[in-house]
Amino acid sequence: xxxxxxxxxxxxxxxxVPLAAMQITQEVNWSAGDFVLMGVLLFTxxxxxxxxxxxxxxxxxxxxxxxxxxxxxxxxWAELAVGAVSKxxxxx
Numbered sequence: 001x002x003x004x005x006x007x008x009x010x011x012x013x014x015x016x017v018p019l020a021a022m023q024i025t026q027e028v029n030w031s032a033g034d035f036v037l038m039g040v041l042l043f044t045x046x047x048x049x050x051x052x053x054x055x056x057x058x059x060x061x062x063x064x065x066x067x068x069x070x071x072x073x074x075x076x077w078a079e080l081a082v083g084a085v086s087k088x089x090x091x092x
Contacts, residue, residue, distance in 0.1 A: 003054060007046035011039055037080065045073040 015035060021028040030038075052065035078084040 003050045004047065007043050007050055010046055011042040014042055015039055041073065041076060041080075045069055 015038065018028055018030050018035075018038075022030060049066055049069045052069065053062045056062045056065055075085060079086065
């Protein structure tokens with residue numbers, strides 16, 4: 001249960017950023033589906049790191065887990081946002 005508290009808290013906290021931005025500017029226009037999708041992506045990524053870091057015995061392994069998890073998050077986020085990976089592969 002404790003392993004889920006931090007990912008849930010951080011996910012909700014990070015989702016407040018676009019919610020607040022939507023109140024300030026018209027340039028940020030997220031739908032409910034956008035919030036759900038990003039919430040699932042954030043929660044999954046943060047939970048995966050928590051599980052990997054809890055099992056890692058050395059600090060270097062925690063860093064490696066964080067880098068790998070962060071890289072996967074960025075790749076999936078970029079693909080969902082603008083299709084960056086698809087466009088890069090299509091140009092090969």
